Amino acid sequence: MSEESNPLYQKRIQIYPRSVKGRFRNLKTGILALAYVVYYLLPWLRWERPNAPNQAILYDLPGRHFYIFDLVIQVQDIFWLAGVLIIFAILLFFVTGIAGRVWCGYFCFQTLWTDLFMMVEQWVQGERPARMRLDKGPWNREKLLKRGGTYALWLLISLWTGLTFVMYWVDAPTLVTEMLLGSAPYAAYFTTFFLATTTFVMAGLAREQVCTYMCPYARFQSAMFDHDTLIVSYDERRGEGTQGRSKLGKGLKTREERQARGVGDCIDCGYCVQVCPVGIDIRKGLQYQCISCALCVDACDTIMDNLKWPRGLVLYTSENALNGKKTRLLKPKTIGYGVILTAATTVLIWSVLTRAPYSGTVEQIRQPLYTQLSDGSIRNSYEIKLNNKLTAPMTVGIRIEGLTGATLNMDGMERLELEPQERIKLLARVQIPPVGRNDSPGDQVTFIIEPLAGVRAEPIRRQVPFYTPEGGR
Amino acid sequence: MSDNTPPNVQQQSSAVQTTGHAWDGDLQEYNNPLPRWWLWSFYATAVFSVLYWFIYPSWPVGDTWIKGFGTVSYAVTDKVTGKEEEREYRWNTRALLLEDLGAATNDPRRKDMLANVRAASYDQIVKDPKMMEFVRSVGKGLFGDNCAACHGRGGQGVVGMYPNLTDDDWLWGGGMDQVHQTLVQGRKGFMPAFGAVLKPDQLDDVAEYVLTLSGETQPSEASERGQAIFQGQVGGCYYCHGADAKGLQSQGAANLTDRIWAIADVPAQKSVQDKKAAIKNFVAKGVNNTRIMPAWKDRLSPTDIKLLAVYVHQLGGAQ
Ligand code: SF4
Ligand code: SF4
Numbered sequence: 001m002s003e004e005s006n007p008l009y010q011k012r013i014q015i016y017p018r019s020v021k022g023r024f025r026n027l028k029t030g031i032l033a034l035a036y037v038v039y040y041l042l043p044w045l046r047w048e049r050p051n052a053p054n055q056a057i058l059y060d061l062p063g064r065h066f067y068i069f070d071l072v073i074q075v076q077d078i079f080w081l082a083g084v085l086i087i088f089a090i091l092l093f094f095v096t097g098i099a100g101r102v103w104c105g106y107f108c109f110q111t112l113w114t115d116l117f118m119m120v121e122q123w124v125q126g127e128r129p130a131r132m133r134l135d136k137g138p139w140n141r142e143k144l145l146k147r148g149g150t151y152a153l154w155l156l157i158s159l160w161t162g163l164t165f166v167m168y169w170v171d172a173p174t175l176v177t178e179m180l181l182g183s184a185p186y187a188a189y190f191t192t193f194f195l196a197t198t199t200f201v202m203a204g205l206a207r208e209q210v211c212t213y214m215c216p217y218a219r220f221q222s223a224m225f226d227h228d229t230l231i232v233s234y235d236e237r238r239g240e241g242t243q244g245r246s247k248l249g250k251g252l253k254t255r256e257e258r259q260a261r262g263v264g265d266c267i268d269c270g271y272c273v274q275v276c277p278v279g280i281d282i283r284k285g286l287q288y289q290c291i292s293c294a295l296c297v298d299a300c301d302t303i304m305d306n307l308k309w310p311r312g313l314v315l316y317t318s319e320n321a322l323n324g325k326k327t328r329l330l331k332p333k334t335i336g337y338g339v340i341l342t343a344a345t346t347v348l349i350w351s352v353l354t355r356a357p358y359s360g361t362v363e364q365i366r367q368p369l370y371t372q373l374s375d376g377s378i379r380n381s382y383e384i385k386l387n388n389k390l391t392a393p394m395t396v397g398i399r400i401e402g403l404t405g406a407t408l409n410m411d412g413m414e415r416l417e418l419e420p421q422e423r424i425k426l427l428a429r430v431q432i433p434p435v436g437r438n439d440s441p442g443d444q445v446t447f448i449i450e451p452l453a454g455v456r457a458e459p460i461r462r463q464v465p466f467y468t469p470e471g472g473r
Numbered sequence: 474m475s476d477n478t479p480p481n482v483q484q485q486s487s488a489v490q491t492t493g494h495a496w497d498g499d500l501q502e503y504n505n506p507l508p509r510w511w512l513w514s515f516y517a518t519a520v521f522s523v524l525y526w527f528i529y530p531s532w533p534v535g536d537t538w539i540k541g542f543g544t545v546s547y548a549v550t551d552k553v554t555g556k557e558e559e560r561e562y563r564w565n566t567r568a569l570l571l572e573d574l575g576a577a578t579n580d581p582r583r584k585d586m587l588a589n590v591r592a593a594s595y596d597q598i599v600k601d602p603k604m605m606e607f608v609r610s611v612g613k614g615l616f617g618d619n620c621a622a623c624h625g626r627g628g629q630g631v632v633g634m635y636p637n638l639t640d641d642d643w644l645w646g647g648g649m650d651q652v653h654q655t656l657v658q659g660r661k662g663f664m665p666a667f668g669a670v671l672k673p674d675q676l677d678d679v680a681e682y683v684l685t686l687s688g689e690t691q692p693s694e695a696s697e698r699g700q701a702i703f704q705g706q707v708g709g710c711y712y713c714h715g716a717d718a719k720g721l722q723s724q725g726a727a728n729l730t731d732r733i734w735a736i737a738d739v740p741a742q743k744s745v746q747d748k749k750a751a752i753k754n755f756v757a758k759g760v761n762n763t764r765i766m767p768a769w770k771d772r773l774s775p776t777d778i779k780l781l782a783v784y785v786h787q788l789g790g791a792q
């Protein structure tokens with residue numbers, strides 16, 4: 001092994017995927033269309049809200065509110081995000097365990113955008129052979145026009161992709177006007193151009209390299225596979241027979257002829273290889289680059305249909321099925337993931353549905369722990385935080401109970417109007433009359449925070465300590 | 474390559490070479506070439522780091538450092554005049570933070586609030602929950618910077634040294650106007666030392682009387698003698714503390730009938746004897762140049778003083 005034979009870097013080998021028709025291609029196109037409609041149009045949807053922005057989906061960072069249709073999420077509900085992420089993670093385990101890399105093949109943004117860019121490429125430059133010819137050919141007018149046209153269209157899509165992303169964080173119509181007038185905030189321009197650049201580079205130039213080299217999910221999903229996991233695979237027994245595959249040559253035209261000579265059903269046409277967006281040969285077995293998009297299945301099915309041979313030379317199957325065993329989808333592992341997934345989803349939905357319209361916390365101020373007044377009474381101070389989560393005003397009342405003889409003094413703020421989505425910190429002082437050496441007024445006080453008008457909800461009760469000097473006074 | 478050969482298969486065939494090293498007999502390492510874009514990104518980061526050294530402050534050189542070209546400018550508001558002035562600094566995270574603070578959406582809100590507080594009367598501030606919330610958060614910082622060193626973080630003070638600001642006993646008055654005045658001009662506590670004027674047993678009697686004032690002991694012969702000294706020409710205590718011993722706020726004279734002791738730590742003493750001794754000791758020594766609150770009018774802006782007056786008032790010492 002000489003040094004020369006080990007170059008420091010590997011030049012990327014361009015892949016020219018051929019287009020294909022078939023059921024998986026249709027499924028993929030359907031998902032793609034749906035995803036794009038949602039992504040590009042959602043920010044433009046208006047949603048009437050009194051006292052709050054009228055955009056259906058808005059992640060209002062300065063205002064610290066997330067608006068998702070009728071759901072208004074506040075910063076402190078951020079643990080829901082953790083819940084959503086956990087659910088997605090388990091969902092990924094669950095789905096990968098059953099059906100392998102279907103996320104990669106159909107839903108991943110990288111795949112979706114790459115697919116769109118490839119469609120543009122093919123629309124401008126033509127089918128695979130035309131593209132290869134154009135690539136190898138000299139720089140002439142045609143090449144310049146076609147390449148330039150492709151890049152220009154890619155650039156437009158990229159820019160709109162970046163801009164759309166920003167629209168989720170600010171008012172969309174205002175943003176577009178501001179962007180055009182040059183008066184949008186710097187962050188909006190930066191994000192738009194940054195995302196446009198990454199979209200262009202990732203979907204236009206890097207493509208399958210992202211899935212093979214950059215994506216961490218590609219690296220660890222093999223740990224989620226087992227012998228029952230659905231994978232796209234080439235049926236080697238059928239394709240190769242005993243003598244291997246062979247082209248449709250003389251005396252090798254019909255299945256009978258071929259089988260008689262021990263030749264398999266694969267006619268070595270290479271269609272499955274040409275359509276593969278990551279540039280692998282599925283007939284070499286399961287490879288880590290494969291994103292389970294099943295385009296090779298569509299390709300081979302087309303060939304088989306033409307020959308009027310049965311479909312399924314390349315197919316979704318499992319390792320067990322390939323070895324002639326039964327595929328068991330309902331395994332303890334799958335059931336386990338399913339149970340956790342259902343539980344996590346239920347908890348999240350329950351938490352969202354039962355969230356209180358307002359929140360209140362009470363904290364004892366520990367410096368000083370207590371204050372003794374001139375007549376011997378003892379006072380503790382508390383900080384109360386109130387938060388109106390509604391987009392409507394409400395009135396909140398605060399009182400105390402559970403401490404003998406105690407009075408509450410909040411300088412008249414015991415009853416308070418809260419603006420929509422207002423949060424406020426208040427000071428509360430609780431005072432008890434002088435206590436004798438043997439009296440015990442109690443060492444806890446309960447604050448009751450209840451909505452008086454604007455909303456009907458359970459009062460919040462918070463028990464907090466009340467400190468007295470040791471042994472009374 | 475033929476049309477059928479997938480590109481990645483080629484890559485793989487050239488990738489199965491090993492580095493030629495073997496560990497543990499048969500453990501070998503593949504020598505996979507890096508993708509070219511990866512390699513170039515790596516070189517680019519190296520170049521970028523060199524540029525970075527020059528643009529931003531970096532290496533120490535002797536007792537100075539490479540200063541870099543990056544600068545940050547931010548607006549500074551003069552505390553007294555309220556005028557804004559641009560300052561330019563070498564790039565550093567502190568200057569960056571100051572710039573961000575000035576540019577943050579919260580800053581105009583903060584300025585608005587400050588203007589509101591400046592314009593409002595004390596009564597208006599106390600009745601407005603939003604303004605009070607602002608006063609408590611800003612006041613906490615001001616108090617921590619300027620007052621907490623003596624009065625403690627929570628304003629609880631130190632008995633015998635610095636007054637407790639959370640109780641309702643105020644030597645100079647606890648109304649917001651009075652607190653304001655205390656802040657502006659400072660205060661100086663004074664009580665003559667009676668050790669030279671009164672005999673020890675007279676001091677005992679006075680201490681006994683003072684204890685009865687706040688209900689610590691029952692009246693006795695000794696306390697009656699003490700009362701005579703307190704109310705008469707010999708002691709003359711009533712000049713300042715008043716005939717009813719309720720004190721005189723204009724003099725900063727303490728109310729002796731309540732249960733709060735600012736200097737002689739009576740509640741902390743276990744026995745009546747010790748309580749008496751604490752009072753006696755204090756009366757004998759008096760106060761001179763030990764109870765001084767500095768004036769803040771030259772150190773804090775009027776707005777800050779106003780904020781602090783409200784803050785101190787809401788600490789619990791409201792009157
Ligand atoms: S081998 Fe087939 S399923 Fe895998 S990426 Fe290529 S076309 Fe898609
Ligand atoms: S498309 Fe089907 S027949 Fe053609 S090479 Fe691939 S596996 Fe063989």
